Structure formats: C-alpha cells, structure tokens
Amino acid sequence: SQQGEEDPQALSIQEGENATMNCSYKTSINNLQWYRQNSGRGLVHLILIRSNEREKHSGRLRVTLDTSKKSSSLLITASRAADTASYFCATDAGGNEKLTFGTGTRLTIIP
Amino acid sequence: NAGVTQTPKFQVLKTGQSMTLQCAQDMNHNSMYWYRQDPGMGLRLIYYSASEGTTDKGEVPNGYNVSRLNKREFSLRLESAAPSQTSVYFCASSGTGVFSTNTGELFFGEGSRLTVL
Numbered sequence: 001s002q003q004g005e006e007d008p009q010a011l012s013i014q015e016g017e018n019a020t021m022n023c024s025y026k027t028s029i030n031n032l033q034w035y036r037q038n039s040g041r042g043l044v045h046l047i048l049i050r051s052n053e054r055e056k057h058s059g060r061l062r063v064t065l066d067t068s069k070k071s072s073s074l075l076i077t078a079s080r081a082a083d084t085a086s087y088f089c090a091t092d093a094g095g096n097e098k099l100t101f102g103t104g105t106r107l108t109i110i111p
Numbered sequence: 112n113a114g115v116t117q118t119p120k121f122q123v124l125k126t127g128q129s130m131t132l133q134c135a136q137d138m139n140h141n142s143m144y145w146y147r148q149d150p151g152m153g154l155r156l157i158y159y160s161a162s163e164g165t166t167d168k169g170e171v172p173n174g175y176n177v178s179r180l181n182k183r184e185f186s187l188r189l190e191s192a193a194p195s196q197t198s199v200y201f202c203a204s205s206g207t208g209v210f211s212t213n214t215g216e217l218f219f220g221e222g223s224r225l226t227v228l
Contacts, residue, residue, distance in 0.1 A: 004153075033216065042115075042201060042219035043154075088153065090217075098169060099217060101146075103153040 004032075004089045004102030012108040019076040021105040023089030024069075030092050032065055033099070034074050037086045046074075046087075076107075084109045113137050117202050117220035124192045124227045132187040132223050134202030142205040143185035144217065145169075145177060147198040154201065160185055192227045199224050 007022045023032070031050045035043040049056045049065045049072065056063045062075040076083055086106045090099045115136045124130055136143065141162045146154040146169075156169030158177040166177050174196060176188045185204075189196055203217040 035217075040222075042221045043203075043217070044219070045216040048216060098156055098159055099144075100156065100170075101154040103151060 004091055004100065006087070006089060006102045006105040008105060009103070010106045010108070012110060013079060015079055015081055015109050015111050017079055019079050019083070019107055019109075021074045021087050021107070023072045023074070023102055025072075025089070025091045025102075026070065027091075029067075032063075032072050033090045034061075034063060034072075035088045035090060035101075037088065037104070039085070043088065079107075079109045081109050081111050083107060115202055115204055115218050115220035117200075117223050119223060120221065121224050122226070124189075124225065126193060126227060128192050129188065129190050130192065130225075131189075132200055132202070132225075133184070134186065134220060135184045136202075136204040136218070137183065138204060138206065138218065139182070140204035140206045140218070141182070143179065144203040144205070145175075145185070145187045146201045146203065147171065147196075148201060148222075149198050157187065157200075189225075192225075194227045197225060197227045 004023050004025045013019050033048045034046045037043045047058045047063050049063050060077045065072045086104045088101050088104045090101045118133045144159040145157040148154050155171045157175050160166045160179040163182045178186045200223045202220045205215050205217050
C-alpha cells in the first residue's frame with residue numbers, strides 16, 4: 001500500500017501563480033522528500049525535510065512538514081512553464097533503507 | 112557524469128519470455144533500488160540492495176529476481192514475463208550507508224519501458 005498520498009491528483013494554474021501540493025502519510029518518518037518527474041523521464045530530487053524540521057526553502061520551493069498531522073505541503077512560487085511535471089512525495093517510513101512514494105500530483109502551468 | 116544508466120530503454124516481450132534489465136551507477140553509492148511505475152499507482156518498490164552482496168524484497172517482488180553483481184551494477188530479471196508486468200521500470204541509487212538512520216536522496220535512471228504481450 002502507498003505510504004504517501006498526494007492531493008490534488010492534478011492541478012492547472014496560470015504561469016506566475018503559486019502552486020501548492022499536499023502529501024499525507026501513514027506511519028512515523030525520519031524524513032520526507034519531494035521529487036519531480038518530467039514526462040517520459042526519471043525522477044529528480046527536489047528537497048528533503050527531516051522530521052524535526054517544520055519548514056524548508058530551496059529557491060522557489062517551500063516545503064512544510066506537520067508530523068502531528070502526518071502531512072507535508074510543497075509550494076512552488078511564481079510558477080513557470082518549465083515547472084509542468086508530476087510531483088511526488090516520498091517517505092522513509094521509520095528509518096529503513098526504503099523510500100515509499102505517493103501517487104503524485106500532475107501540475108500543468110498554462111503560459 | 113552518467114549517473115544511473117539503465118538498459119534497454121524499450122522492450123517488447125511475449126508472455127512467458129524472460130529478460131534482464133540492467134542498471135549501473137557511477138557515483139559509488141551503496142544502495143540501489145528497482146521500482147515500477149504504473150498509471151495511478153505511483154512508484155512501487157520491487158527489490159532493493161542496501162550494499163554489495165545483499166538484496167531485500169520490496170512491496171511487489173513476485174515474478175522478479177535481482178542480482179547485485181558488484182557495487183556499480185544491480186540487475187532485475189523477469190523469468191517468465193506476464194502482461195501484468197507491463198510497466199515502466201526505474202533503477203535508483205543512494206549514497207546512504209547500510210547503518211544510516213536516514214534514507215538519503217535517490218538518483219534515478221531514465222527508465223525502461225516494458226510491454227508484455
């Protein structure tokens with residue numbers, strides 16, 4: 001079963017707007033990661049947030065983590081056409097060597 | 112900088128045929144993984160190898176075997192392919208050591224698209 005579930009499944013916004021995606025997970029974690037996948041390509045790591053962190057920034061990306069609610073959000077500010085991709089959260093489900101991925105949010109930026 | 116290289120990129124098999132997907136990484140990573148990606152299912156872990164010489168089952172190991180040939184290479188074998196194994200397969204690697212308590216960033220290959228007729 002999937003550890004993480006992203007919401008919404010699909011999101012379309014105008015270029016320049018902010019995009020927010022959410023991830024919920026089931027078990028305790030050591031860290032949560034976000035990945036991007038362009039159509040037909042492999043996944044690319046975006047950002048990692050540890051369980052003792054509440055917020056992290058990387059360029060136009062802002063990630064929050066609420067361990068009490070077992071949820072995370074990814075905010076992309078000032079979106080660009082190149083941000084069109086699928087976005088996945090992944091968790092380590094308690095510190096083992098495996099990462100479990102959610103089902104992803106498909107983001108479309110309309111020029 | 113090749114990163115993670117998968118071969119072949121595309122393959123069509125008939126039911127019952129066998130094949131091996133190859134994966135190699137040049138980042139001196141300890142851990143390597145095989146995932147499959149199906150529409151609406153996200154990525155599901157098939158097998159992983161936390162270090163050279165060890166392999167462990169993931170979420171969906173049935174119908175697959177793996178070999179960690181050396182630190183660089185991790186292959187996935189389908190002994191008798193079935194239509195349910197039609198999928199996109201991704202190999203990934205991570206620098207996290209065996210005794211690390213935090214799973215690190217994964218580096219992915221570009222995928223192998225397999226169709227079983």
